[in-house]
Amino acid sequence: AQSVTQLDSHVSVSEGTPVLLRCNYSSSYSPSLFWYVQHPNKGLQLLLKYTSAATLVKGINGFEAEFKKSETSFHLTKPSAHMSDAAEYFCVVSEGGKLIFGQGTELSVKP
């Protein structure tokens, strides 16, 4: 069975500084990996998706993630945090079509 582990339950950054949200995956074959974001009282929104076409994936709102097979990682980054980035972020792996979510990382952005 596939799984993802988000290494930090909470990350706090200052506005304008880089963001790093860490995710490791476990999969017996090349996985489909996603990052979703959930703002308070809003639905889950897809940030980006990896499906083996390119190891560096660019998403919406300036986010990107790099797939590293040797490290079984799929970390999410953004060069400069904005206040509107404060939300819950989920690393997700697809297994037979259904999604398996990590526990989530809450991102706080300080002014």
Added chain:
Amino acid sequence: DTGVSQDPRHKITKRGQNVTFRCDPISEHNRLYWYRQTLGQGPEFLTYFQNEAQLEKSRLLSDRFSAERPKGSFSTLEIQRTEQGDSAMYLCASSLTSTWLAGAWTDTQYFGPGTRLTVL
């Protein structure tokens, strides 16, 4: 296209009552999924349909839960004899059929806003 919609957005019920939630997927999507999210956790898969056929059910889906998608369009999720442990956000998502391409699944699921259930 207005995306995935769910109704109601909030439901408060007393323990032992039955509740039913509705999900309307994106119109051309043939797959529909239900997930449950409890406070502080990531969503957990419950079940999914391809057209009107229910293809997989999680062990989380007890006998008190039933889901239908009678015409391959909207879906309903019913919980009978609700318990306080059923309190959660129930999320619906839709997608096109998963395709195995270049060694990976290529589907993308789009989520609705969810139905928050509170069982008193």
